[in-house]
Amino acid sequence: MNQQERVSPGTAAPAEGSSCSRLSPWVFLVSALAVKTALMTVGLVVLFHRSCGQCKTLPQNAPEWHCIPNVPASKKDSWKCCPEGWRPFQESCYYFSGDQMPWDESQQNCSGMGSQLVVINTEAEQDFLYKEIGRQMKYRREGFNLYIGLRAQEVGQWRWADQTPYNETAAFWRPGEPSNIPEEMCVVIHQKAESLQNWNDVPCTTSSYRICETAAVTL
Known part of the structure; x- marks a missing residue:
């Protein structure tokens, strides 16, 4: 009995080490995905703020606006917008x-x-x-x-x-x-x-x- 008790801890330790070794790549993969998701979220927030910054330039006296490309287009002003239903x-x-x-x-x-x-x-x-x-x-x-x-x-x-x-x-x-x-x-x-x-x-x-x-x- 005493020998079995001494052997059990010795045999369990390699098994735990092997398990940790198998989990390490998965932990790395999950961490990488988490970082990528965070970066994508930041990018979306930046794009959202840029989009809203443009939308705020449209007056609020019309519920909807219709925009068409400016001809000829310039670097600053690329779209011409009219209230919906206007020509x-x-x-x-x-x-x-x-x-x-x-x-x-x-x-x-x-x-x-x-x-x-x-x-x-x-x-x-x-x-x-x-x-x-x-x-x-x-x-x-x-x-x-x-x-x-x-x-x-x-x-x-x-x-x-x-x-x-x-x-x-x-x-x-x-x-x-x-x-x-x-x-x-x-x-x-x-x-x-x-x-x-x-x-x-x-x-x-x-x-x-x-x-x-x-x-x-x-x-």
């Missing part, structure tokens, strides 16, 4: 309303969305609006007019909503317009016109659709 063109975003209001209410509605009634500065911009209105004609049966940001405080003294001076060389009146009468002091784009010359002055109390414009956000 991009150059450095601006345009909203074509689905309801009608008088001119003052139209301007207030645009202002409530962080924009204003459209200010048309170039023939290229007028051409974009003309084509976009033509595209929307497919979805509307009746003829329609759309308010722009041009209005007269006095007969014939036209001024844009953002106080941009009126430029006759960048005006696109229909033939025989403007009427220049006290009853017609606000301007619409006449949808049925078949050319870029489609502005018409109307009473400001007339309910019409509207085009709002705001600056695009670049990221």
Whole structure:
């Protein structure tokens, strides 16, 4: 019995040493995986913060934004973003309303969305609006007019909503317009016109659709 008791501890010790030797590679592997997981977590946190840093540059006045690549792309600003449902063109975003209001209410509605009634500065911009209105004609049966940001405080003294001076060389009146009468002091784009010359002055109390414009956000 005493010999067996002396032998048992001696025979058990090699078995424990062998077990520890077999476990050592597994311990190393688990440790390496833990370190790798930690590094990946740190990387994801960094990317998350970078992403959020960009998202914070988008104003909060729209629930969703639609971004497209800038052309040509620059190193700093590679994306141009507009509120969802707005149409991009150059450095601006345009909203074509689905309801009608008088001119003052139209301007207030645009202002409530962080924009204003459209200010048309170039023939290229007028051409974009003309084509976009033509595209929307497919979805509307009746003829329609759309308010722009041009209005007269006095007969014939036209001024844009953002106080941009009126430029006759960048005006696109229909033939025989403007009427220049006290009853017609606000301007619409006449949808049925078949050319870029489609502005018409109307009473400001007339309910019409509207085009709002705001600056695009670049990221």
